[in-house]
Amino acid sequence: MTPQQIALVRQQFGLIARSSDAFAAGFYDTLFTLDGTLRPMFPADLSAQRGKLVKVLAHVILSLHDLGAVIDDVRALGARHASYGVTITDYDTVGIALLTTLGDHLGDRFDDEAQAAWALCYGTLADAMIEAGRQAPAAAA
Ligand code: HEM
16 A cells, blocks of 8 residues: 555544444444345344454554554454354455445545555455465464
């Protein structure tokens, strides 16, 4: 990601963070509309899950300029996700749900430039998680 893309993602995440619970709720609604079979993987009450998602996104987004600082956390997260049974296709679905929800919340601000920056941000994160899940599926259990 370029420094400009990092700055844009950070600035837009700042806007979303003001209503992070509504953002996370919208994300899960969109995700389960895209693929209802994913719903049973999650707890019935998503309130704790919503907070965790936003916290991790904030953690990674604040470190986009130096991903080495959080790569161990991201890899451990990826290994845990392999143990939850998350597949590569699921990462694609989550990416679509995330970009759709960003568009819903950011409106006109979510232009082509922003879409490209966020897609790269999610892709980088997902690739690192998938790679870690592939390498350590047994250790993740
Ligand atoms: C960048 C992508 C993702 C991030 C940042 C993320 C973040 C998180 C976090 C922070 C947790 C809390 C538990 C833990 O730390 O291990 C979690 C749990 C979970 N995530 Fe993800 N996740 C991502 C992708 C996915 C995908 C693609 C799926 C597939 C549907 C998924 C399904 C789950 C499930 C099933 C749980 C466990 C729920 C539970 O039983 O409490 N996640 N995720």
